[in-house]
Amino acid sequence: xxxxxxxxAQSIKDADKSFFNEDYMKQAKSVVEGLRKSGLxxxxxxxxxxxxxxxxxxxxxxxxxPTDFIRTMYSTMVANARKFVS
Numbered sequence: 159x160x161x162x163x164x165x166x167a168q169s170i171k172d173a174d175k176s177f178f179n180e181d182y183m184k185q186a187k188s189v190v191e192g193l194r195k196s197g198l199x200x201x202x203x204x205x206x207x208x209x210x211x212x213x214x215x216x217x218x219x220x221x222x223x224p225t226d227f228i229r230t231m232y233s234t235m236v237a238n239a240r241k242f243v244s
Contacts, residue, residue, distance in 0.1 A: 159196070160196065162193070162198065165189075165192045165193055165196050165198070166189050166192065166193070168192060169185070169188040169189040169191065169192030169193075170185045170188065170189060172188060172192075173185045173187070173188030173189075174188075199236050199237075199239060199240075201235075201236055201239040201243065202239075202243055205235060205239070205242075206242045206243060208242045209235060209238065209239060209241075209242040209243070210235075212234075212238060212241070212242065213231060213234045213235045213238070216234055216238075217230055217231060217234060218230060
């Protein structure tokens, strides 16, 4: 798997081939798309309250081992972060 830096570099390279008048928004969108294609997501360090509420309402009921609980909570929050973060 390529490093995050390699993904970003390749995404910028693919987005804009011009030497002048670079389109930085186009490059930024390409970077985000490249990260997502690689299974990565950009999320805030501190989750918004709406996301915390959503995750707490959507975790499976019943007893989970701590490692399973953390995996489930992490995945739920990261997968749904875009709904609550602009």
